[in-house]
Each structure stands twice: as C-alpha cells, then as structure tokens.
Amino acid sequence: MMSAILIAEQGHSVTVFEQNERIGKKLYITGKGRCNFTNACSRDGFLSSVISNPRFLYSAFETMNSEAVIDFFERHGMKTKIERGNRAFPASDKSADVIDTLRDAMRRQGVKVRLRNRVSRILTDEGRVTGLAVINLDDGVEKCLDFDRVIAATGGLSYPSTGATGDGLRFAGELGLRVTKTSPSLVPIECEERYCEEMQGLSLRNVELHIKSGKKEVFDEFGEMMFTHFGVTGPLILTASAEIGQMIGKKELRTYIDLKPAVSEEKLDDRILRLFAENRNKAVQNVVNELYPAKMLPVILAQCGIDPGRKIHDITKGERLQIVQMTKRFPLTFTRLRGYNEAVITKGGVSVREIDPGSMEVKKIAGLYFVGEVLDVDALTGGFNLQIAWCTAAQCAKAIGPNV
Numbered sequence: 001m002m003s004a005i006l007i008a009e010q011g012h013s014v015t016v017f018e019q020n021e022r023i024g025k026k027l028y029i030t031g032k033g034r035c036n037f038t039n040a041c042s043r044d045g046f047l048s049s050v051i052s053n054p055r056f057l058y059s060a061f062e063t064m065n066s067e068a069v070i071d072f073f074e075r076h077g078m079k080t081k082i083e084r085g086n087r088a089f090p091a092s093d094k095s096a097d098v099i100d101t102l103r104d105a106m107r108r109q110g111v112k113v114r115l116r117n118r119v120s121r122i123l124t125d126e127g128r129v130t131g132l133a134v135i136n137l138d139d140g141v142e143k144c145l146d147f148d149r150v151i152a153a154t155g156g157l158s159y160p161s162t163g164a165t166g167d168g169l170r171f172a173g174e175l176g177l178r179v180t181k182t183s184p185s186l187v188p189i190e191c192e193e194r195y196c197e198e199m200q201g202l203s204l205r206n207v208e209l210h211i212k213s214g215k216k217e218v219f220d221e222f223g224e225m226m227f228t229h230f231g232v233t234g235p236l237i238l239t240a241s242a243e244i245g246q247m248i249g250k251k252e253l254r255t256y257i258d259l260k261p262a263v264s265e266e267k268l269d270d271r272i273l274r275l276f277a278e279n280r281n282k283a284v285q286n287v288v289n290e291l292y293p294a295k296m297l298p299v300i301l302a303q304c305g306i307d308p309g310r311k312i313h314d315i316t317k318g319e320r321l322q323i324v325q326m327t328k329r330f331p332l333t334f335t336r337l338r339g340y341n342e343a344v345i346t347k348g349g350v351s352v353r354e355i356d357p358g359s360m361e362v363k364k365i366a367g368l369y370f371v372g373e374v375l376d377v378d379a380l381t382g383g384f385n386l387q388i389a390w391c392t393a394a395q396c397a398k399a400i401g402p403n404v
C-alpha cells in the first residue's frame, strides 16, 4: 500500500492485487489492535533494533525514516501519538485508522485495488519482468497481465490467516533467487518444565532473563513475561525468541529467571533470615509467601524439596540457601519455538544479497522489487517491523521515480 501510494503520486498507473477480501488484514491485529506503526527513534536506534541484516536497511531508512512515516500519516489526516519506548500509534488507538488512511490515499491517487485476486506467478523474460499471472478467486480464472514493474510485498509466513502464506518466497525460489531459511520469530517458547502449566496465566514483571550457551551469556534482559500451558510468552520472551531462537534445539542453553534482580543473593538471604527469625513457629508457606506471587509459591517450595507446611524452625540452612538460589535462578528449559500461527514475524526470507539496497530491485531481474517482511530482515517489537515495511516501500518508489 505504501509503495502503491508513493509510486502513484509520481504519475504511474498502479494496480494492487490482494488475495483477501479486504486490504491490510494483518494491520488490523498489529499492536493488539492499536497498530504500533513505527518507532520515533534515531537511525542508530532503528538499526540496533533490526536483528537480521540491519546494514541493508541503512539507505532505505534515510529515504523514509520514522519521522517521515509519522509525517506521512499526519499529512494524510491521521493524528498520531508517541508512547513509552518511542512507540508511535494512531491517536485513536485504532489500527483501522492506519488502514483507512492508506486506503483513502490509494483512492485519491487512483490506485486500482483488485481484491480476491491471487498472484500465482511473476512473469519474466530475459532478465526482465513482463507481468503477472493472477487468479480471480471468485471464478477461479487465471489471467496473464502485462506490467513493466512488479513489487512483491507479500509478507512472510506468520499469522497465515491474514494472507501471509509465503507466496513471495515461492516466487523468489521459482525465479532462482536465494531464499534464506525461514523460522517463526517474536514468538512464544515451549518449555520442558511441567510447572509452567501449573503457573499458566501468571505474569512476572521486572524480572531478568538470563540465557547461557556454555560459559557465554547469550541473552540478558529485564522485562515482563508470562507462563502458559506450554511454556512462556510475553515481551521478554518474544525478544529472546528473536535473538536466540535459532539456538534452541541446536545448542545446549541454560536459562534462568532472576525473580529479584534488584537485590543481591546476600541481601536476599539477609531478608529471608530476618523473616525466619521473626516467624520461627509459622509454616514456611506463610512466611516466604510475601516474596512470590501465590501461583509461584508452591512451585518454588516444591523445587526446593520443602513441604509447604513445615515450620520455620525446622528449615535447615541448606534449604534456606536453596530458596535463595531458586529465587535468583529459577530454571527453564526451552524445547522449541511455537509455530507461525503465533509468531509476530518471520525470520529469514529473500536473501538481501539478491537485492539492490538502493532500490529494492532484484539485481538480476530488471523491474522486479521485493519490499517488507518477505525480505530476510526482521526487527524487535516496538514498531520496527512496520518501519521496515514503510521504508523499503519508499526506497523502491524513490528508485522508480517520476513517470516522465
């Protein structure tokens, strides 16, 4: 949609083929229905939030940085606001406003939109694009249509119900382009421990997640996470999935949560000692309960091998130190990432080596461009993935230039 608007503004005739019954279906569900459409950050802030191939996006971000994206939406009549972490949203908190703004701009620029039309092939001849084969999903008829330029903005594989069915990756493969291995990313993670299920629904705030591969700490961040029936989710976990997801199942990872990152082991032990001294005749579950959420308390005690009804005066020093250990190093064993149905984005895609970063054009096929999530670029949450979509679209529009 963004490339269609910017290209039509330059006097070209543009047609958008969308297989769904409406356009921008994925945008509806972004940012929990509020659409965090970009991140008002500097170039360095953007590039450090891109996980795969940030340098490829350097020039595209210069062409349409986040300020320019916010300006685009404001100019097209959508009020915006910036929240914590520079996250930009429509002022209305409605993702539908982003879609409506794009749809209205397309209409004003005379962009033709063909809904329920599925592109089945990209047609080329002697290293140049010649058109598209398109199936009308209402009558099933496939037609070959001539175009001098084609932009594949087909998305990745995540949330296939929104239309992200990986067709762009298939087109690239059929045209002999390298496609890097794809995997779900920004996705919940399954864990071996049964206690995740026991604690399902429990959210932990201000905890620190540590992940080690051998002696090397491969992830260490603070944040919020949640237990589910299969394992863990929440912002901290999604970030971890993007950064170390590909190591799961391949490398031996040791993962633990520091439930009290603001206090050292010694300080925590002092606090527990004090609690114990003041409550010698009480059951342990009624003494350490102030340290943990209710759903977690029985799990912590079970992991330490302590019967919740035991009296404090009965608890040994070793057992007390175990409670400290369990609090500072609550263990998790990641077994695998959840699937594309639950993944915010797809890691991997059309190799950036095939694409000219100055234009988004395929180096060996003139007139063919790839933009957005179909490319092998992905970023953290915070509006960065849509920023990738907008700026790669703008880069291709700029390269196509005015129709003279």
Ligand SMILES: Cc1cc2nc3c(=O)[nH]c(=O)nc-3n(C[C@H](O)[C@H](O)[C@H](O)COP(=O)(O)OP(=O)(O)OC[C@H]3O[C@@H](n4cnc5c(N)ncnc54)[C@H](O)[C@@H]3O)c2cc1C
Binding pocket: 017, 018, 019, 020, 023, 024, 025, 026, 027, 029, 030, 031, 032, 035, 036, 037, 038, 117, 118, 119, 120, 153, 154, 155, 156, 158, 159, 162, 163, 164, 165, 166, 167, 168, 343, 344, 345, 371, 372, 373, 374, 382, 383, 384, 385, 386, 387, 389
């Ligand atoms: C739940 C969820 C929440 C998210 N929240 C955010 C957020 O708040 N901020 C953020 O920055 N990012 C967010 N993202 C990521 C962001 O939505 C995507 O990175 C972005 O939409 C990618 O844009 P795209 O245009 O490349 O692909 P898409 O938005 O996936 O659009 C591709 C379109 O192409 C169509 N299509 C595909 N193949 C064909 C074909 N053969 N013929 C015709 N049409 C076809 C599809 O139907 C689809 O409409 C979220 C993703 C999810 C799943």
